[in-house]
Amino acid sequence: VSTTRRRIRIELAYDGTEYAGWQVQSDRRTIQGTLQEVLSRMHGGTPMSVRGAGRTDAGAHARGQVADCEVDTRLDDERLFHALRCLLPADLRAVALRTVSSAFNSRRDAASKTYRYRLDLSAHGDPFLARYALHHAGPFDPDAVSRALALLPGERDWSSFTAGACEIEDRVRRLTEARFTRPTPEEGWFSFTANGFLTHMVRNLVGTLLEVARGKRAPEREEEILEGKDRRLAGPGAPARGLVLWEVRY
Amino acid sequence: VSTTRRRIRIELAYDGTEYAGWQVQSDRRTIQGTLQEVLSRMHGGTPMSVRGAGRTDAGAHARGQVADCEVDTRLDDERLFHALRCLLPADLRAVALRTVSSAFNSRRDAASKTYRYRLDLSAHGDPFLARYALHHAGPFDPDAVSRALALLPGERDWSSFTAGACEIEDRVRRLTEARFTRPTPEEGWFSFTANGFLTHMVRNLVGTLLEVARGKRAPEREEEILEGKDRRLAGPGAPARGLVLWEVRY
Numbered sequence: 001v002s003t004t005r006r007r008i009r010i011e012l013a014y015d016g017t018e019y020a021g022w023q024v025q026s027d028r029r030t031i032q033g034t035l036q037e038v039l040s041r042m043h044g045g046t047p048m049s050v051r052g053a054g055r056t057d058a059g060a061h062a063r064g065q066v067a068d069c070e071v072d073t074r075l076d077d078e079r080l081f082h083a084l085r086c087l088l089p090a091d092l093r094a095v096a097l098r099t100v101s102s103a104f105n106s107r108r109d110a111a112s113k114t115y116r117y118r119l120d121l122s123a124h125g126d127p128f129l130a131r132y133a134l135h136h137a138g139p140f141d142p143d144a145v146s147r148a149l150a151l152l153p154g155e156r157d158w159s160s161f162t163a164g165a166c167e168i169e170d171r172v173r174r175l176t177e178a179r180f181t182r183p184t185p186e187e188g189w190f191s192f193t194a195n196g197f198l199t200h201m202v203r204n205l206v207g208t209l210l211e212v213a214r215g216k217r218a219p220e221r222e223e224e225i226l227e228g229k230d231r232r233l234a235g236p237g238a239p240a241r242g243l244v245l246w247e248v249r250y
Numbered sequence: 251v252s253t254t255r256r257r258i259r260i261e262l263a264y265d266g267t268e269y270a271g272w273q274v275q276s277d278r279r280t281i282q283g284t285l286q287e288v289l290s291r292m293h294g295g296t297p298m299s300v301r302g303a304g305r306t307d308a309g310a311h312a313r314g315q316v317a318d319c320e321v322d323t324r325l326d327d328e329r330l331f332h333a334l335r336c337l338l339p340a341d342l343r344a345v346a347l348r349t350v351s352s353a354f355n356s357r358r359d360a361a362s363k364t365y366r367y368r369l370d371l372s373a374h375g376d377p378f379l380a381r382y383a384l385h386h387a388g389p390f391d392p393d394a395v396s397r398a399l400a401l402l403p404g405e406r407d408w409s410s411f412t413a414g415a416c417e418i419e420d421r422v423r424r425l426t427e428a429r430f431t432r433p434t435p436e437e438g439w440f441s442f443t444a445n446g447f448l449t450h451m452v453r454n455l456v457g458t459l460l461e462v463a464r465g466k467r468a469p470e471r472e473e474e475i476l477e478g479k480d481r482r483l484a485g486p487g488a489p490a491r492g493l494v495l496w497e498v499r500y
């Protein structure tokens with residue numbers, strides 16, 4: 001019986017509500033842990049190691065997460081994809097799978113990522129969006145938000161917008177897109193694209209922008225916050241439930 | 251201190267996933283139970299009685315459920331609405347509230363109701379719809395479904411499509427609308443309007459129609475099923491998660 005050891009690239013979509021984030025934890029349900037468990041079952045119990053492009057937070061979602069893993073199976077890509085889909089739970093879906101070069105690294109090779117953050121701007125809060133959006137009631141000044149967003153793109157040190165516990169030394173990232181769209185009066189989306197993101201960066205940006213939207217913070221202050229390189233200058237982080245890892249580009 | 255005893259009409263939208271249905275149960279979280287609890291808190295602990303237009307199943311949802319309740323409070327409608335909204339959980343939203351005639355009965359006075367049932371027709375199953383739609387993979391023949399649906403409207407005995415345990419003697423209801431729409435290739439909706447529905451009627455209709463969609467059952471057999479007045483003639487019930495009480499008309 002011949003097997004084929006090779007590296008696969010898996011594209012994933014998930015509702016992260018019932019997961020303690022991407023990263024494996026010994027006693028909690030995580031995206032990486034669930035994938036590794038399922039792949040391990042397909043390999044007769046051999047422990048498997050799955051790498052992901054973005055380490056999404058507990059409760060955050062993904063439309064286009066990319067992961068990679070070395071497998072050793074007689075199944076071709078199509079059958080492996082089918083088997084994986086049968087074993088994964090309904091809130092964690094594989095949407096594509098293919099063999100890639102053994103050198104592929106979904107995390108290191110990512111050229112850019114896009115995160116989106118959804119707002120429910122309805123008067124009364126849509127109960128079907130309670131897991132997928134932040135309900136923002138009260139004032140929302142789109143012009144102030146636009147002015148603040150326009151100040152963000154560029155290669156900058158994002159220390160003021162990262163988690164206090166962030167251990168990464170180099171906090172410079174190049175943000176290429178920061179915008180807000182409102183496809184319907186009740187639906188708002190922030191969208192951020194960068195060559196990389198720091199822990200909680202998007203949630204802290206959104207929390208700060210929502211203070212701008214409410215008129216509690218002048219849009220022009222975004223620059224000061226960035227220059228101060230101090231987390232205390234920015235607003236509170238927005239909850240994870242509105243956050244979606246939208247796309248990873250290579 | 252003066253209070254105002256009066257009857258109010260409340261319009262509700264809810265994600266029913268984490269409720270054991272509409273009807274109050276001593277040891278489980280239900281829609282009616284949650285409403286009664288919150289209203290009781292607003293009345294210093296006095297037990298409250300809430301009536302609803304439709305007794306939705308465990309896991310089924312509502313966009314336009316209507317309920318009524320006698321209250322005794324100094325708060326006017328606007329303040330009562332606000333207080334209720336503050337106390338209800340995010341997955342159970344009051345969307346309107348007003349005082350009505352003391353004779354109003356949301357259940358008995360309903361002239362017609364519309365239920366919709368959502369299908370996820372995407373190839374891989376959208377994880378964000380796992381709670382709100384049935385993922386239907388494989389063949390879906392829209393023409394066969396249309397032919398079957400066309401046979402349904404009319405004043406009929408729906409015994410073949412009701413739950414085995416249904417204790418209602420009169421099983422005749424007038425169905426005025428039975429259609430299927432597909433706003434996008436991946437999104438399918440059944441829609442049924444009638445002057446009343448029997449227990450599990452919509453779910454059993456959908457389950458049977460999905461067998462028609464798969465080519466496992468001839469569309470013309472719908473009439474035979476109805477005439478047989480025997481639950482065993484129809485297909486299996488579709489799961490509650492795709493079902494939404496869409497609108498109640500008075």
